[in-house]
Amino acid sequence: MDPKEAYNIRAISEVKLEPRGLIHGETWIKDNNYLTTIYLNGKPLLEGKVSLPRFHGDDLYYVRNDGSASLMVQSAYGEPRVAAELGKILKYERHVKGLLILGEDLLDKQSAIAPFSTEKMKYRFDGRGLLRTRTSLYLLKDRELTKMLGGDFDVTDFSTNGKRVVVSTTQPDDDLGLNGLYELDVDNGEMWRIDRKEGIISAISVNEGGEVVYLGHDKGKNPWAVKEVILPERGERYQCGNTCGSSVLTDVFDGAKERLIYHDDEIITLGQVGGEVNLYRIADGKVEKITQGNHVIRLFDYNGSLAYSFTTPEKPSLLFHDGIYDPNPHVKGLTPVKVNSKIEGWGIITGDNPTILFIHGGPHMAYGYSYFVEFQFFASNGFNVIYANPTGSQGYGEEFAKGCVGDWGGKDMRELLDFVNDARRQFNLSKKIGVTGGSYGGFMTNWIETHTDVFSAAVSERGISNLVSMCGTSDIGFWFNAVEAGVEDPWSREGMDKLMRMSPIYYVDNAKTPIMFIHGEEDYRCPIEQAEQFHVALRSRGVESKLVRYQGDGHEHARKGKPDNMVHRLNLKLEWFRSHL
Template sequence: MDPSEAYRIRFATDISIGGGWAYFTEKYIKDDEYHSVIKKVDRSGKVVQVTFGGNERYPKAYGEALFFVKYSKDKESLMRMDGISEPREIASFAKISEYAYIGEEVYVIAQDTADNTQPFEATDIKYRFNGRGLLRSFNSLYRIHEKPEKIYSGHFDVIAIRSNARRIIISTTENSNDYGLIDLFEIDADGKKLKRITKEPAEVNDFSVSESGRIAFSGYYGLDVGRVSNIIFPEEGIEIPLGNDAANSVIGDSFGGSHYRLVFDGDALYAIGQERSSSYVYRIGDKAERITPENRNIVDFDFKDSLAYVYSDMENLSVVNFGTDYDLNPGVMGVKADSFELDGGECFAMVSSKENPSILFIHGGPHTAYGNTYFIEFQYFYRNGYNILFCNPPGSSGYGQEYEKACIGDWGGRDMHYLLKFVQECRSRYGLTGKIGVTGGSYGGYMTNWIVTQTNEFACAISERSISNLFSMIGTSDIGFWFNALELDLKDPYSKEGMQKLMNFSPISYVKKSKTPIMLITGEEDYRCPIEQAEQFHVAMKMNGVESVLVRYPGDNHEHARTGVPKNMVDRIRRKTEWFERHLKK
């Protein structure tokens, strides 16, 4: 399989029900650029393409009107189409993140254009953010009359807006912008703040307002890591668990993206929850009830009298279900992995031949999970003659609170021993005789760097968007100042004890012990795990006489393996293939 073939695929997202149709965005790559169109499907399975420009996304139907976002490199415009009339522009901004039609008013959350040529003065801890760069502008709430009117803004982001036509609720980071925690507020039609809904800043996955005015959100109060989300009714003081987590952290590597949704239909509440390696849509009443099948990952959904959702599984890349399935890639069929239990977690293996070399993949997070979703890279390397090994070690989401918190304060301890035990189990269970390589991204990149300093088990390694020095990451990552401290259970990372602990858990501290050839891949605009992390490890390995290659991708950030520059993603797969071929097959 050629690397370019891996990305000749299509993904659905942004699903929204209206007028008996389920509208969605279909995203694809053409001429080394991302494109998308809007389509709609009815319950019989009839599919109709609605837009044809290749630069439209995020459809919502309100009565007879269809709204969507039209984008270019310079601006994004909210468009309205009534019936079969030509779409007309409502308003334009630098970037649109959310919109809503409430009563007869259109509200848009968007960013103004910023002048990137001017000097920048940082006064906050969080002054830049992955995917956004320097925070020169923030998301503000606009009301659209003849022209946009900014009605709620500040040195923070407005995140989302929901309404039942009587109550308007917005979410913002105004009380905790450095840490990205969210509060819910009720406002009037002019943007005047009426009431704070949340009792303190919270991690909010999504929120919704019912017809009768009930407010619910998925998440938890306070700053934490590895915390399981619940469904919370903040005005009533009620919390309801959902599966093993009222969130969805099953990860893939698609450029289509995914959404967490919480939807009231009347007074019935629907939400996504995760159980082990799958996610589901639940109906929440006196108890939570699954309403979607097992062994799938829910990418997006909507509910208006009936359910429409987008899902992926190991065999099917992207499917829209609105009573019947619409497969966006009917010629693509993935291989389903074998699975087994190990010490409270799940393990997976795609064995092409016991004589073939194997690749251990380590997920990021650490509080995410591999699972029942199509993974482009797994399928690609399997088809190119490798065995694919992946698992959910302690710290992974979906297995309950105790399991998800198990790696905190112990990165590279129980999690690494689980990974090594998993590899030995695969050797025994499947009779594997070939060489084994290791790769991972983000926290998986940290674990890759860590493992090669602790063992010579692997013939080679590829570490992506990685971490090598947890101390220097405190001051260079957009979230490192709080994330690293919480993950290592530190009160003050700049205390003598804090600095020492950060270095004790840093792969760079043990680099003299590494003998494993390594390739380090990163985006030059990665602000989550900054490129200096890979640079440090590369230089140290070279100075110790160990084979090391550093690959830097201009224009790419922390999402370089999922939504990176298309030609870079193809080049990345090609380079990984050549590295594994040389070290594992020859």
């Protein structure tokens, strides 16, 4: 399999149940672009850079993304017209006053390159760049667009039953990204707080009767906190599986985001247990798991009937609605086998061949029963692929997720090394082994580089080498690094000392393993300076090191970066591991 073939897949990227039937979207790659076809009951409606299709009466609404975001209206017989134009459109819903739209202002060319000043710690964000505009709530009425709620903060979500409007924003602490839940009066712009504690709100839903529910937690700046389904006005909260929502990763480019649906008296959302993600129903005070299987559900909709997309280790993207539809009948990945180890993990075993250990990011994300283009690519090219969920991974309870805090590279690394030994014994593997990972997985790859010579080659992507410098350059590093290290003040001498001693670059004299760094130049989560300084430090000590930079790519370069760069990246990694393993 070559890289272009590996990415020759179609991903279910829209699932919406309408009175007319099921709308679904399929996204694929062509000429270095992501394109989408929208279908109604299996028949194509639209094609191009389009998203968010919805019917309002006889009119089809959708978003056209081509430099800017245009909300388009297609009547049954006329030509499509532009109803509103913004820099981004993330969501829209019908209200009695008009159409509520969540999006960002459209900047003119001069504003986009004008000098930028700030007094905030969070002034740029991965995938957005400098925060010249913020996410706001708009009202489209009689073809006139009015900003209803906006400022030097983000409106992160909203929901309405057509009358009541509930929003989540970062007003409680925009620098930390902590959310509050508010009711908004569309007539006069007045707001009042609904919840009492700050936390993270991933999604909101208001049912037909105006009751509100949200998915998230109210535990402040705790990245390891499990998410719950919370009804703040009832004082009720529920957990689906080991955490609500999904932290299971895939590199399939479906654009899935967390959501929940409040339909009549039923709440539908995702729940995760280890590496599997299923749908749950909350009704009459009880939580019921309504799908079963070793898979990861990605998108869903519910209006009394159910439709959802899901992925399996063998299949990139499947759609369920009155049966299962497979947009990729030509794709059948190799099936992973559970590894007998203390932590949950899997192996795609091709024989007594070289092996690559993959380490996930987060650290509070997880691997599981999802398709990975990269795993199948390396397996098809004669490598064994092994991957696991060490302490810190989400899906095994909050204590397990918190277990790596203040101890990055401690228990988690020991578990991974034991996992490698367990896999080698179980499958009788005797050849060389390599290691790779991205983000926190890049940190772990760098840490392994300076703490063991078990591996014959490494590839560190969008990784972390210096937790101190990252505090001043990352969009979230100034607080995230501190809480993950168990440090109160990252700029105190004690704080800097602990962060430095948790940094791979502090131990650079121990490094021997050949390593390649892959980084997007517009990565603001783990900025490219992290790779730059480690590469220079290693070269100064005669360690084989290669730095690869991708212009125009951010932190998501391996999951939804520029397609040509993703193909180039897989070729590079294959050449590196072939030559060293």
